[in-house]
Amino acid sequence: MLELIVFYTFATVAVVSAILLITRQNAVHSAIFLAATLLSVAGVFLSLHAEFLAGVQVIVYVGGILVLFVFVIMLVPTDRAVFERRYNRQGKVALAVAAILVAELGYGLYSGRDIEFAGPVAETVIEGNSQWVGTVLYQNYLLPFEIASILLLVAIIGAVVLSKKPPSEEQARQTAGNSQGAGD
Amino acid sequence: MVPVYHYLFLGIALFTIGVVGVLTRRNVLIILMSIELMMNAVNINLIAFSSQLQHVTGQVFAIFVIVVAAAEAAVGLGIVIAMFTNKATVNVSEIDLMKW
Numbered sequence: 585m586l587e588l589i590v591f592y593t594f595a596t597v598a599v600v601s602a603i604l605l606i607t608r609q610n611a612v613h614s615a616i617f618l619a620a621t622l623l624s625v626a627g628v629f630l631s632l633h634a635e636f637l638a639g640v641q642v643i644v645y646v647g648g649i650l651v652l653f654v655f656v657i658m659l660v661p662t663d664r665a666v667f668e669r670r671y672n673r674q675g676k677v678a679l680a681v682a683a684i685l686v687a688e689l690g691y692g693l694y695s696g697r698d699i700e701f702a703g704p705v706a707e708t709v710i711e712g713n714s715q716w717v718g719t720v721l722y723q724n725y726l727l728p729f730e731i732a733s734i735l736l737l738v739a740i741i742g743a744v745v746l747s748k749k750p751p752s753e754e755q756a757r758q759t760a761g762n763s764q765g766a767g768d
Numbered sequence: 769m770v771p772v773y774h775y776l777f778l779g780i781a782l783f784t785i786g787v788v789g790v791l792t793r794r795n796v797l798i799i800l801m802s803i804e805l806m807m808n809a810v811n812i813n814l815i816a817f818s819s820q821l822q823h824v825t826g827q828v829f830a831i832f833v834i835v836v837a838a839a840e841a842a843v844g845l846g847i848v849i850a851m852f853t854n855k856a857t858v859n860v861s862e863i864d865l866m867k868w
Contacts, residue, residue: 587770599785602785605802606785611798629811629815632815634815645804649838656797660848660849660852660858686780686784721831724828732836735835745846
């Protein structure tokens with residue numbers, strides 16, 4: 585019963601702040617509601633006994649990605665956007681698509697309601713969530729882990745290249761002159 | 769133990785809110801935030817089944833989803849910065865160079 589209350593508290597906060605996220609005019613308010621959603625999703629992870637993931641969620645999402653969002657909101661002046669239309673013109677179509685999506689997913693969930701789960705399928709259960717996740721991650725999923733690290737490296741380089749300012753013409757001429765001088 | 773379908777309903781709700789946000793908003797930053805919301809919904813489903821089946825693979829996959837989300841946020845926000853330096857707008861309706 586207590587678990588149910590904890591879950592519903594976190595789930596309600598998550599859904600309500602998600603709805604507020606997509607309806608606020610100001611991007612900073614949306615970022616704050618995104619923080620509320622992410623923290624309550626971390627609470628849902630805790631109620632699922634996934635303590636390691638809850639910590640990762642708080643550190644990576646709230647501490648990393650969200651701060652990145654707030655930095656970009658700071659760099660990009662959004663005061664002009666406050667006076668603009670918030671939604672685009674496909675709102676009705678979007679709501680229809682969302683209704684179809686909900687109907688589809690709800691039907692899928694409803695038709696699978698009688699499926700019995702085959703109970704625990706793990707061969708070995710290790711005490712401690714972080715230890716278990718770490719053991720499986722580094723033993724069975726070592727190659728995907730390394731590929732993920734390469735993906736992050738590529739993302740870092742890509743972000744740096746994308747946000748670099750294109751050199752002005754004067755700078756470009758200077759660089760060309762320098763390289764010519766070095767060639768001579 | 770909360771039945772697993774409660775978590776799946778939460779996942780559906782968050783994912784649908786994310787879809788609506790992506791389809792209706794015009795500010796590219798809020799569109800990126802909605803994509804993060806959808807990834808969180810997927811993570812809830814993965815971890816719900818991981819907990820239900822007492823099998824930790826779902827949680828390992830959730831870690832990979834978080835890695836992809838971080839990479840996507842970094843590159844996406846880099847694109848936003850590049851877009852703003854070139855066109856001085858974060859409004860997706862004004863990025864219509866390739867629109868027929």
